Amino acid sequence: DIQMTQSPSSLSASIGDRVTITCRASRSINNNLNWYQQKPGKPPKLLIYAASSLQSGVPSRFSGSESETDFTLTISSLQPEDFATYYCQETYRTPHTFGQGTKLEIK
């Protein structure tokens, strides 16, 4: 199975901050990497697919990038509604492993 190592597990930041979250795959997954946002009691919401494509309706302050097996989610300027838990997921090989999650909290 492909392992997805997501970091950090938690992060405190302030409104307006630039934030990056990273996922490292244990092997090449091409660009089959997606990012989700989840708020308490809600299902995950797709933000970024294929490593860097912005899902329709998602604000442009969210972006994704890749460098070989390292993938990054960047929020350019944190807004109050961005405080949530973020997950990466590889969809290159089953099982489609998720990262452990990053809880983004208000500083």
Next chain:
Amino acid sequence: QVLLVESGGGLVKPGGSLRLSCAASGFTFSDYYMTWIRQAPGKGLEWVSYISSSTGYTNYADSVRGRFTISRDDAKNSLYLQMNSLRAEDTAVYYCARSRYSESHSDYWGQGTLVTVSS
């Protein structure tokens, strides 16, 4: 609009069975792969199983293989998960989600249904 609605969750004893359903609307169900993903209380997301469009090819996580069966009824726009030999570690919210093909992202998710396995 795209809507996925799960049902069938509840409290079941270890070793018991449960059948989850996911009713789909607002899109051509038969064109999409469908996936079950679960989340134990306070934990992260775990991919459980998917079923392909057209051929109905299935795949499972090792943790559920041999105990869970995914199926679909395109005429009823419905997805199912038959869960047998349930264990305490199967306790989770179960989400259904759609994707265009096996390597693609899940763009719509249901609200989830809670399965609790406890004596």
